[in-house]
Amino acid sequence: MKLFTRYNRINLFATVIIFLLSGLAFYFLLKYVLIDQVDEDLKIEQHEIQTYAGKYHQLPEIIPVRDQRTGYMPVGKDGGERQFTSIWLKDTIEKQPELFRQLIFYITVNNQCYRVTVRKSLEGTDDMIRSIVTITLATILLILVVSFFINRLVLKKLWQPFYDSLAAMQQFELGKNKRPQFASTNIEEFSIMNETLSQATAKAHEDYRYLKEFTENASHELQTPLAIIRSKLDVLIQDENLSESQSRVVQGAYEAIQKLSRLNQGLLLLAKIENGQYTETATINVSEKINVKLEQFGELTASKGLRVTTAMDEKAVIEANPELFDILVNNLLSNAIKYTPESGNINIIVEEGLLEISNSAASAALDESRLFRRFAKSGSAKEGIGLGLAIIRQAAEVSGFETRYVFEEEQHHFLLITDKN
Amino acid sequence: MANDKLLDLTRMEYDLLLYFTGNKNRVISKGAMAEHILGDNMDTAGNYDFLYTHIKNLRKKLLQAGCPDYIKSVYGLGYKFTV
Numbered sequence: 001m002k003l004f005t006r007y008n009r010i011n012l013f014a015t016v017i018i019f020l021l022s023g024l025a026f027y028f029l030l031k032y033v034l035i036d037q038v039d040e041d042l043k044i045e046q047h048e049i050q051t052y053a054g055k056y057h058q059l060p061e062i063i064p065v066r067d068q069r070t071g072y073m074p075v076g077k078d079g080g081e082r083q084f085t086s087i088w089l090k091d092t093i094e095k096q097p098e099l100f101r102q103l104i105f106y107i108t109v110n111n112q113c114y115r116v117t118v119r120k121s122l123e124g125t126d127d128m129i130r131s132i133v134t135i136t137l138a139t140i141l142l143i144l145v146v147s148f149f150i151n152r153l154v155l156k157k158l159w160q161p162f163y164d165s166l167a168a169m170q171q172f173e174l175g176k177n178k179r180p181q182f183a184s185t186n187i188e189e190f191s192i193m194n195e196t197l198s199q200a201t202a203k204a205h206e207d208y209r210y211l212k213e214f215t216e217n218a219s220h221e222l223q224t225p226l227a228i229i230r231s232k233l234d235v236l237i238q239d240e241n242l243s244e245s246q247s248r249v250v251q252g253a254y255e256a257i258q259k260l261s262r263l264n265q266g267l268l269l270l271a272k273i274e275n276g277q278y279t280e281t282a283t284i285n286v287s288e289k290i291n292v293k294l295e296q297f298g299e300l301t302a303s304k305g306l307r308v309t310t311a312m313d314e315k316a317v318i319e320a321n322p323e324l325f326d327i328l329v330n331n332l333l334s335n336a337i338k339y340t341p342e343s344g345n346i347n348i349i350v351e352e353g354l355l356e357i358s359n360s361a362a363s364a365a366l367d368e369s370r371l372f373r374r375f376a377k378s379g380s381a382k383e384g385i386g387l388g389l390a391i392i393r394q395a396a397e398v399s400g401f402e403t404r405y406v407f408e409e410e411q412h413h414f415l416l417i418t419d420k421n
Numbered sequence: 422m423a424n425d426k427l428l429d430l431t432r433m434e435y436d437l438l439l440y441f442t443g444n445k446n447r448v449i450s451k452g453a454m455a456e457h458i459l460g461d462n463m464d465t466a467g468n469y470d471f472l473y474t475h476i477k478n479l480r481k482k483l484l485q486a487g488c489p490d491y492i493k494s495v496y497g498l499g500y501k502f503t504v
Contacts, residue, residue, distance in 0.1 A: 237448045237498050247497030251450060258452045262463065297462070299433045303471040334465040384464045 004155035012148060019140045027133055034125045035101060039084050042103035045070070045118045046082065053109045059116075067121040069100070072114045078106040079115060086122070098123055161185035165194055172201055174208045175274055216271040219264050226261050233257065259385065266387035269327070270374075273394045278321040286350045286418075287312040289325065293333050294348075305343040312350035318418045320399045328395045331388050332357050332414055338384070339363075339412065347411075353419030358411045365407030372403060423486035433458050433471075434479045441492065441502035450499040476500065 045068075052060040062070050069089075082105035091098045100119040107114050161183060168180035180201055182194035233254045236242070242250065272278070287310075294301075294308060301308055318325070336346050336359040344360030370376040372393040375386040392414075396403045402417040422428065430438065440449070440457045451469045458472070459465060466472075480492045493501045 234450075234453075237450060237495075242498075244497055247495070251452075251498050254450050255452050258456060258463075262461075265461070297465070299431055299475075300459075300462075300465060300471060303474055330462065334462045338465045338467050388464070 004152065004159060007155060008148060008151055011151060012144065015144060015147065019144070023133070023136055023140065026136060027129065030129055030132060031125075034129065035086075035122070038101045038120050038122065038125060039103070042084070042101065042118050042120060045120075046103060046105050046116070049116060049118075050107060053107055057110055059107070059109055059114065067124065069117075069119040071117045073117070075106070075113050075115045078108065078113050079104070080106070082106075087119070089119070099126065158187070161187060161190040162193070165190070165197060169197060169201075174204060175212070179205065212271060212274060215267055216275075219268045219271065222260075222264050226257060226264065229257050230254070230261070263385045263387070266385050266391065270387065270391060270394055273324065273391070273398050276398070278324040278395075278398065280321055281319050282322050283317050284320055284322060284325055285314070286316045286318055286355055287314045289329055290333075290348055290350060290355075293329050297333055297337055301337055301346070304337065304340070306337065306340055306346055307344070308346045308348070310348045310350070312348065313352060316350050316352045320401075320418075324395045324399055328392055328399070328401075328416065329355075331392045331395075332416065335388050335392075335414070336412075345411075353417065355416040355418065356413060357416075358413040361407070361410050361412050366405065366412065368405045371405055423483060423488050426486045428482055428486055430479065430482065431475070433475045434482070437475055437479055441500075445502045445504045448495045448498050448501050452499075454499065 049060060049070075059072050062072075082103060085102050085104070087100050087102045088097045089100050090096065099122040101122055102117060102119045104115060104117050107116055164183050165180075168182055171178075172180040180197070182198060185191050185194070233250060237247070237250055237254070290310065290312060294310075332355075333346075336357050339362065340346055340359040341362040344362075346357065346359045349356040349358075372389045374390040376389075393403050396416060399418075404415040404417065406413040406415065436458050437454065440454060451472055455466065455469060455472055456463050458475075476492060480490065483491060491502050491504060493503050495501050
């Protein structure tokens with residue numbers, strides 16, 4: 001949910017509650033004031049009757065008026081204080097129930113006590129209240145609608161620098177030279193945020209560059225001592241006086257050094273890819289490249305008894321750096337061959353914009369979120385340097401391709417999407 | 422050609438023979454041989470089984486061509502092409 005949508009909802013909810021409460025209060029206050037007004041009129045009527053009776057010693061004649069009804073009833077004794085009540089009575093003409101305000105008081109004329117009832121219709125008052133409430137509700141609704149749209153527009157405009165910064169940050173990728181550009185804003189908070197983000201991204205970029213340089217330099221520096229160790233071990237294994245146990249130790253050391261060398265080369269390759277050393281592109285026929293690679297791996301696949309099937313669009317071409325694409329295809333195929341159990345299947349599909357290499361699975365589905373990370377090996381991973389898939393992803397990203405992994409029908413599927421459209 | 426006979430070798434067997442002749446009378450580790458044949462794809466094989474197969478086949482073809490058994494196993498280390 002967007003911030004201003006949430007703000008608008010809260011704002012709208014609070015406004016509606018406040019308006020409803022104030023509307024109710026307004027309604028009851030208005031009703032009280034208007035009834036009080038009618039009560040005052042009834043008091044005047046009482047006063048007029050009492051004045052008339054005092055002056056002429058008789059009750060005034062009842063004149064029928066639509067909105068007012070007066071009645072006298074002789075009673076045995078005075079009923080006490082006057083009483084104001086509201087009462088529903090039938091309209092004499094329309095025969096509909098109608099609300100009246102009623103005043104009952106007692107008056108003694110010529111030693112006869114009378115109960116006087118004066119009623120005034122509240123229909124006019126109700127009409128007025130209804131009109132006022134309708135106008136008030138309409139005004140509230142109008143205010144709410146206008147406030148909603150104004151808030152929406154104003155908030156959208158106010159928060160625009162934030163969304164611009166967010167979009168710039170979403171484009172930001174460590175390792176790429178393009179730094180996020182933040183538009184200048186005169187809102188202080190956003191200006192501080194942009195400045196902080198600029199500093200943070202610059203720091204991250206610098207740290208990343210130092211780290212990359214360190215990895216690259218360390219890899220370069222390691223090459224010479226590794227080569228020396230290898231050559232020394234090579235000399236050592238020529239010694240015919242080595243015992244069996246010594247030979248095993250030397251062989252172990254030799255293999256470890258060999259693995260370290262490969263790891264080093266892998267890291268150097270990654271550094272080269274990241275540094276953008278593979279920029280020149282050419283049009284490459286994908287199926288031709290696959291066929292060349294399959295021939296290179298032919299003896300290896302045959303020795304494992306693997307069945308390789310292909311479904312390739314021979315016209316499918318891509319624009320990529322030839323060396324990088326060679327590394328990509330090589331690693332994908334090498335990976336498939338390595339992890340396919342003996343006598344398993346490897347299927348290759350080449351379409352315009354897609355290269356898919358799938359192989360029989362010796363294990364369950366792999367965790368895609370970790371799969372393409374450096375040194376992230378699955379539990380069943382055989383001895384390897386743990387950089388193969390990281391190199392694939394890096395090479396794909398640099399080439400503008402996308403890599404995906406899918407586990408389906410007991411097969412690992414590695415997809416290289418060369419045309420994201 | 423071996424003893425005037427044409428040897429029918431696979432690419433890997435040929436690579437192995439070249440590597441052996443270039444390092445004759447030297448102990449060559451299995452790792453070095455695998456690396457020479459597969460290069461960057463050394464990990465693809467997963468183990469040295471493919472190497473044993475190819476060396477066995479190469480040895481057999483050399484013997485069939487009338488050559489002495491040049492390829493000697495060096496226990497725990499690798500092989501030696503003795504001439």
